[in-house]
Amino acid sequence: MLIDCPHCGPRDLAEFSYQGDATRTRPDLASTDTKAWLDYVYHRPNPAGRHREFWQHAGGCRAHLVVERDTLTHEIFTVSFARKTSGGDAA
Amino acid sequence: MAEYSALSLLKNALSGNRDWKPAWRKPDPKPSYDVIVIGGGGHGLATAYYLAAEHGITNVAVLEKGWLGSGNIGRNTTIVRSNYLLPESLRFYEFSMKLWENLSHELNYNVMFSQRGVLNLAHSPGQADAFIRRGNAMRHSGVDAEWLTPQQIARKVPGLDTSKSARFPVVGGLLQPRAGTARHDAIAWGYARAADRRGVDLIENCEVTGFLRTGDQITGVSTTRGEIRAKKVALAVAGSTSRVLQRAGIERFPIESHVLQAFVSEAIKPFVDCVVTFGAGHLYMSQSDKGGLVFGGSLDFYNSYAQRGNLPTVEDVMSEICAMFPSVARLRLLRSWGGVMDMSMDGSPIITRGPLPGLYLNCGWCYGGFKATPASGYSFAWTIAKDEPHAINAPFTLSRFERGAAIDETGHGPIPKLH
Amino acid sequence: MSPRRSTSGGLIDRTRTVRFTFDGENLSGHAGDTLASALLANGVSLMGRSFKYHRPRGVFSAGVDEPNALVTLLRGGVREPNIPATQIEIYDGLRAESQNRFPSLAWDLGAVNQLGGRLIGAGFYYKTFMGPVIGPLKGTRFWMMCEHFIRRAAGLGRADYEADPSRYERVNAFCDVLVVGGGIAGLMAAEAAAKAGKRVILAEQEPVTGGFARWSGETNEGKQAHEWASNLTARLASLDNVRLLTRTAVWGYYDGNTLAALERVHDHVARTPKGHPRQRHWTIRATDVVLATGALERPIVFPGNDRPGVMLAGAARRYAAEFGILPGNRTIFFTNNDSAYEAAATIKRAGGHVAAIVDVRARISSAASELATAAGVSPLTGHAIVGTKCGKTLSRVFVQAYDAASGTLSGDARPLECDSLAVSGGWQPVLHLASQAGAKPVWDEEKQAFLPPEPTQRWAGAGAFLGTFGTVDALGSGRDAGLKCAGKRPSRGKLPEIAPEPLDLTPAPVLEIRGKGKAFVDFQHDVIADDVRLAHREGFVSVEHLKRYTTLGMATDQGKTSNVPGLAIMAAARGITIPEAGTTRFRPPYSPVAIGAMAAERYGDLKPERYTPIHDWHVDHGAEMTPAGLWHRPLVYAAAGETVEQAYIREAAAVRRSVGIVDVSTLGKIAVKGPDAATFLDRVYTNTFSTLKVGKARYGLMLREDGIAFDDGTTWRLGETDFLMTTTTANAGAVMQHLEYCLDILWPELKVHLTSVTDQWAGAAIAGPKARAVLERCVTGTRVDNETLPFMGIVHGEIEGAPVMICRLSFSGELAYEVYCAAGYGTLIWEALMEAGEPFDITPYGMEALGALRIEKGHVTGAEIDGRTTARDLYLDWMLSKKKPFIGSGLMDRPALIDKNRLRLVGVISLDGQKLGGGAHLVERGTPDEPGESIGHVTAFCYSPALQKYIGLALVRGGKARHGTRAYLSDPLRKRFGQVEIVSHHLFDPDGERMHG
Structure with missing residues (x-):
């Protein structure tokens, strides 16, 4: 698998660290809604097909990326920075 | 339907194996x-x-x-084992182990459960303590467990690198003698x-x-x-x-679904008699009755429903098996495949x-x-x-x-x- | 008679003799021979024994698909089992052994298994060996007794335990076009892509490119086909944008057009030159791939089809044309297609005698007839071979009239004398890589073969891979595939002229002749046609069940010859078509790969080693080093004759008495900078850092999102927006990644920048009552008195002119300082501190003493923060801020996490004066033999020089509630049982007077 890091270019899977589902939303910092916390920490859609997920380019620029990938075929559709400002920062 | 036995094999052989019946029916719902x-x-x-x-x-x-x-x-x-740490797991997997021990008879089907032992290698004092904690937990739950010294390990598993100069020297090992392998x-x-x-x-x-x-x-x-x-x-x-x-x-x-790869080498004459796991990484290996070394390591580390993995994990696994058994470097990988694991939280x-x-x-x-x-x-x-x-x-x-x-x-x- | 070398012909170099041994016998061949061709040249027809029945076997193929002739190579003092003789290039001094036989290849006791034929058919072992239900052999015992013998009978070659002395190498390659296969089609594809300016890699598994052209006998543009191929190869080799790799098998097609290949760099020469790899593992990332992997010939399944002397017709042709080998004196051909006729003509041309061509088809093409004439026989059409007879080698075959349409035999079987038999069941394109890439092969009823499907990744097929077997097609499809990968349209340009006209290789749909006797489908695993039918009878009809139940296709050749015939027999048994019966999915590797090659540079060097900047000093001063993750750290600095225990007790005592020094460079260090740094730390730590004054440090605790303790360490405020965080050695990487995740994903609005500075700083901790006095003797540029440098204070100064940063903090519980300097000054500062400490007898101490000191103080590390404990379990509740949320605060109060009866931190004291033990459990009552229920376990222990006792830390159910009670240490694994007292984990100086002093 090759991931096209927007900062470093296409790099091998071995350089990246998988950081899981990117569709979860963390409750507000101060939230005391245990159900919301449980959902955030433990529950995943785990789709068979298109999956939005985080990868960190750990062996490269270290930016976290949002990757859209098919979990059935491993085909990668899109790659972008997780943090919109990362491009500037990392450069 | 006939029981399977040496006698039934003989009887059927005499009639040209023409009378065997399907192992199960193929009914419509x-x-x-x-x-x-x-x-x-x-x-x-x-x-x-x-x-x-x-x-x-x-x-x-x-x-x-x-x-x-x-x-x-x-x-x-x-691999079949019940060498767990936590009481909930120990209770469950030991119950399973006891069923395994009589399973061929229960099912009238030889599942080839071979209680050849599972040996977990420890490579640092801290890891040894953690393994001993686990072994002691097993013993307190009535499960068999032994601690082996590097010398005992070297005798039991020839070919394993137990030298002091190894990158991660073996400091001991947790053995569950009743554990082993079965024909999946x-x-x-x-x-x-x-x-x-x-x-x-x-x-x-x-x-x-x-x-x-x-x-x-x-x-x-x-x-x-x-x-x-x-x-x-x-x-x-x-x-x-x-x-x-x-x-x-x-x-x-x-639950997340992840792909895990497994590997088998070409068949060789008996090489290793128990299941061995590597503690300075993640690798488990044994030898099948046919002679292939069967081994695996970590997940590919990404969500997947494809029963196939990628090369970085292959290379990691090969590196680790060679670190354990330097002579295995010369043997050849025959086949690799992937399975989809239901990884829980x-x-x-x-x-x-x-x-x-x-x-x-x-x-x-x-x-x-x-x-x-x-x-x-x-x-x-x-x-x-x-x-x-x-x-x-x-x-x-x-x-x-x-x-x-x-x-x-x-x-x-x-x-x-x-x- | 036996096979022999013809008097002339072939591409071998007859002027060069190469000597080798097989089973100890001295033999010779010529340069250019494979072990298989050289053995045939020496009249050796028996080369191996099969897996199950130990049947005698000769070489069956001439290439990667060889199921029978597997040998063990003895080289450089090590054994390499299971190598096909067809893939071994001979060199002077080569030593090979046959395998799976005892005592010898010719007289093998294991052959007794043949007598049990029907008894030990497919899956017989599932039905027996279960043993008695009661008595001494109940349970699994009887099976394990049988297994002992089964294991010894199974397996092929024998491996040894000597470390492989080879070096392996990894290469990462990138190209626009990877061409897999260096036959005509591959060469054309490479040329077309290269001419279009693409960077091309061409990989050929054989030593020489050309493939079929090497033995086709055709002419291309008036030249011998093999010359034409080698000229084209030479032209390609001269191009800067082409890389030719021979002896390189592409074995894996992974995601993103990443392919894996194995180059056998020096297996063909006697000695690997010093510094060179034996083999090279290529990871090739190609924009486009051309699959020009050719086709493999299929056998026909008939009784006795496995005898030594039986081989594939294409193999016989190749041996004759490329190696100048005649399969025997009287060769019979058996076929369902025209390709065997070409082979027969080749044998005749090479000086052999074709005794007959038996063809299942009633009618044959005129081209085939002409070839039969050239071969000197008139073909026996509408016939089939129904049996073979074999003494030491094949002596005759039996033929019978056969109707291909109905599959029925008629008339009497009659014998035909022969000493060799060449069989062709048609050709199957090599689709393995396409299948690995995710595509499912498609059956073509007309061609009677699986053909490549639509690509799932960026590849294009060429040549016989496409199921078109003529050289003209290979030239055209090769060129077009190359052009396609270069983004160009197919060419209409003239192709080289080929002679003679290619044959139509469409076979009759006959892959099995049913008759009496064992008819082999999978030669190596001894799967016979009746096994396939038995599997059908027992319901193992899906292709995967068939494979698993009979082991069909699971041998070292991975079913390259047996796959299609096996499917055909199952389809016939079920009364369905082959595609309805299915096809198995091919898995990597295409052909077996040395495990060491894939480990490559990591073979013998598994992981990087991390040394602190002061490492050499430790080693020079007698430190015994111990692994800590990737790091090496001093365990103890044992004096002569001292045990580890004596050494750490001395070292720890010296710290409490005077002063000690320890290397703490391995601690994770992260620079946290930016206007929001303090806010950020407040969120990731359970306690508050925004209130920390500049020039002060604070101990911090991090939780995971699920409320479980994650890591601890001190963080120093060096400036308003400038913090230096320290983490445990083990978690340095994980904490860094966690913080980056938080900033990138959770709180992108925070203006914080993180830098891992673990390797930038060297650190030494000075601990003990005399620690301040040591600093006073060497630190310049700052005072270090209590006022200037109070507990948790930070100062900047110099030692020996090198800038240092000193923080007064204590892990040992003594008056203590951590001195940090730039990594390059590490040893300088360390030595200066040693010198300054000389009057106080400063003692370097290692991990063991560090551990003893922290145990005395009840400070936690990874043994207690084990991923299951909470802050409360460790009595660190005071660090859980109630004023602000932090990571983990949302879930840390779940009921089971605040249960009073959880495993919680305590101290334990040995009451019998004996050692405790890490990992020992604690029980309330019991005996050494019946230890009773565990209430917890010892996480760490030591002999405490301060308390003069064996003490430890433990996680015990209920924790504090048990203070003052007694329990038993139970360590059945090390056979230790003894009484302990449970106390507070603050075992020594609980009020911390010493470190504040």
């Missing part, structure tokens, strides 16, 4: 059953068998989307045949496409072979758990009623489902039959996360890829 088990893998077949054998519930169908045993029961590295496909076939003989319908090429419901209550399934009703519907679909639950309207669940399984009325759930096996097959089937059948958990699966609920009662053997927390 009936309109309804008492229980439908979705998933014709090891756990689903074992569940059906114990429903019939232990609870007299024989009006059961097992629905398999492909061929029986096509999931992880036929793709694993065949035989488990599926043995349970299938035994369940079939008790009247269970095993229906292959029958994919569940949806659930029939009355309100919240699950009342059956729609399949590629038509609608089938049932009082109870039980799920044992491992890596496909999320996909199937989505068809019941459950969109989010504490604490590394432990879920065997429970729910999450909807009429539905029963068995999932979250991570890498460890093979050895669990008998106990999983036994306790799941119990739960389905009695609508309450057996003592061994009582802790493995879905609500444990809500309560903070995770059963986390590795201590990695809710990061599925790390379990």
Whole structure:
């Protein structure tokens, strides 16, 4: 698998660290809604097909990326920075 | 149907092996059953068998989307052990071990359970302490465990690098003598045949496409072979758990599906007599009766439903087996393959009623489902039959996360890829 | 008679003799021979024994598909089992052994298994060996007794335990076009892509490119085909944008057009030159791939089809044309297609005698007839071979009239004398890589073969891979595939002229002749046609069940010859078509790969080693080093004659008495900078850092999102927006990644920048009552008195002119300082501190003493923060801020996490004066033999020089509630049982007077 890091270019899977589902939303910092916390920490859609997920380019620029990938075929559709400002920062 | 035995082999050989009958029937689905088990893998077949054998519930169908045993029961590295740390796990897996020890007789099918021992190598004083803690936990629960010195290990496992100059020298090892390996496909076939003989319908090429419901209550399934009703519907679909639950309207669940690769070398004469695991990384290996070295390592570390992995993990695994056995570098890899693991949030399984009325759930096996097959089937059948958990699966609920009662053997927390 | 070398012909170099041994016998061949061809040249027809029945076997193929002739190579003092003789290039001094036989290849006791034929058919072992239900052999015992013998009978070659002395190498390669296969089609594709300016890699598994052209006997543009191929190869080799790799098998097709290949760099020469790899593992990332992997010939399944002397017709042709080998004096051909006729003509041309061509077809093409004439025989059409007879080698075959349409035999079987038999069941394109890439092969009823499907990744097929077997097609499809990968349209340009006209290789749909006797489908695994039918009878009808139940296709050749015939027999048994019966999915590797090659540079060097900047000093001063993750750290600095225990007790005592020094460079260090740094730390730590004053440090605790303790360490505020965080050695990477995740994903609005500075700083901790006095003697540029440098204070100064940063903090519980300097000054500062400490007898101490000191103080580390404990379990509740949320605060109060009866931290004291033990458990009552229920376990222990006792830390059910009670230490693994007292984990100086002093 090759991931096209927007900062470093296409790099091998071995350089990246998988950081899981990117569709979860963390409750507000101060939230005391245990159900919301449980959902955030433990529950995943785990789709068979298109999956939005985080990868960190750990062996490269270290930016976290949002990757859209098919979990059935491993085909990668899109790659972008997780943090919109990362491009500037990392450069 | 005839019992399998040396005598029946002889009798059939004399008649040119023309009289053997199918190991199981190939029935068409009936309109309804008492229980439908979705998933014709090891756990689903074992569940059906114990429903019939232990609870007299024989009006059961097992629905398999492909061929029986096509999931992880036929793709694993065949290790059977109960060398766990936490009391909940120990109780469960030791129960399973006891079933294993009599399984060939129980099923009248040689599952080739070979109690050749599982040896976990420790490579630092801290790791040795952690393993000894585990071994002592086993002994306090009545499970066999021994601590071996590097000298004892060198004698037991020739070819293993036990030298002091190794990158991660072996400082000791935890041995469970009763642990070992079994013939993976035989488990599926043995349970299938035994369940079939008790009247269970095993229906292959029958994919569940949806659930029939009355309100919240699950009342059956729609399949590629038509609608089938049932009082109870039980799920044992491992890596496909999320996909199937989505068809019941459950969109989010504490499971991620990951691909795990396994490897086998060309066949060689007996080389290693026990199962050995590497502690300075993640590798487990044994030798099959055919002679191939069977081994595996970590996940590929990304969500996947493809039964194939990628090269970085292959290279990691090969590096580690060579670090353990420097002579293996010269042997050749014959085949590699991938299986889809249902990775749970604490590394432990879920065997429970729910999450909807009429539905029963068995999932979250991570890498460890093979050895669990008998106990999983036994306790799941119990739960389905009695609508309450057996003592061994009582802790493995879905609500444990809500309560903070995770059963986390590795201590990695809710990061599925790390379990 | 036996096979022999013809008097002339072939591409071998007859002027060069190469000497080798097989089973100890001295033999010779010529340069260019494979072991298989050289053995045939020496009249050796028996080369191996099969897996199950130990049947005598000769070489069956001439390439990668060889199921029978597997040997063990003895080289450089190590054994390399299971190597096909067809893939071994001979060199002077080569030593090979046959395998799976005892005592010898010719007289093998294992052959007794043949007598049990029907008894030990497919899957017989599932039905027996279960043993008695009661008695001494109940349970698994009887099976394990049988297994002992089964294991010894199974397996092929024998491996040894000597480390492989080879070096392996990894290469990462990138190209526009990877061409797999260096036959005509591959060469054309490479040329077309290269001419279009693409960077091309061409990989050929054989030593020489050309493939079929090497033995086709055709002419291309008036030249011998093999010359034409080598000229084209030479032209390609001269291009800067082409890389030619021979002896390189592409074995894996992974995601993103990443392919894996194995180059056998020096297996063909006697000695690997010093510094060179034996083999090279290529990871090739190609924009486009051309699959020009050719086709493999299929056998026909008939009784006795496995005898030595039986081989594939294409192999016989290749041996004759490329190696100048005649398969025997009287060769019979048996075929369902025209290709065997070409082979027969080749044998005749090479000086052999073709005794007959038996063809299942009633009618044959005129081209075939002409070839038969050239071969000197008139073909026996509408016939089939129904049996073979074999003494030491094949002596005759039996033929019978056969109707291909109905599959029925008629008339009597009659014998035909022969000493060799060449068989062709048609050709199957090599689709393995396409299948690995995710595509499912498609059956073509007309061609009677699986053909490549639509690509799932960026590849294009060429040549015989496409199921078109003529050289003209190979030229055209090769060129077009190359052009396609270069983004160009197919060419209409003239192709080289080929002679003679290619044959139509469409076979009759006959892959099995049913008759009496064992008819082999999978030669190596001894799967016979009746096994396939038995599997059918028992319901193992899906292709995967068939494979698993009979082991069909699971041998080292991975079913390259047996796959299609096996499927055909199952399809016939089920009364369905072959595609309905299915096809198996091919898995990597295409052909077996040395495990060491894939480990490559990591073989012998598994992981990087991390040394602190002061490492050499430790080693020079007698430190015993111990692994800590990737790091090496001093365990103890044992004096002569001292045990580890004596050494750490001395070291720890010296710290409490005077002063000690320890290397803490391995601690994770992260620079946290930016206007929101303090806010950020407040969120990731359970306690508050925004209130920390500049120039002060604070101990912090992090939780995971699920409320479980994650890591601890001190963080120093160096400036308003400038913090230095320290983490445990073990978690340095994980904490860094966690913080980056938080900033990138959770709180992108925070203006914080993180830098891992672990390797930038060297650190030494000075601990003990004299620690301040040591600093006073060497630190300049700052005072270090209590006022200037209070507890948790930070100062900047110099030692020996090198800038240092000193923080007064204590892990040992003594008056203590951590001195940090730039990594390059590490040893300088360390030595200066040692010198300054000389009057106080400063003692360097290692991990063991560090551990003893922290145990005395009840400070936690990874043994207690084990991924299951909460802050409360460790009595760190005071660090859980109630004023602000932090990571983990949302879930840390779940009921089971605040249960009073959880495993919680305590101290334990040995009451019998004996050692405790890490990992020992605690029980309330019991005996050494029946230890009873565990209530917890010891996480760490030591002999405490301060308390003069063996003490430890433990996690015990209920924790504090048990203080003052007694329990038993139970350590059955190390056979230790003894009484302990449970106390507070603050075992020594609980009020911390010493460190504040």
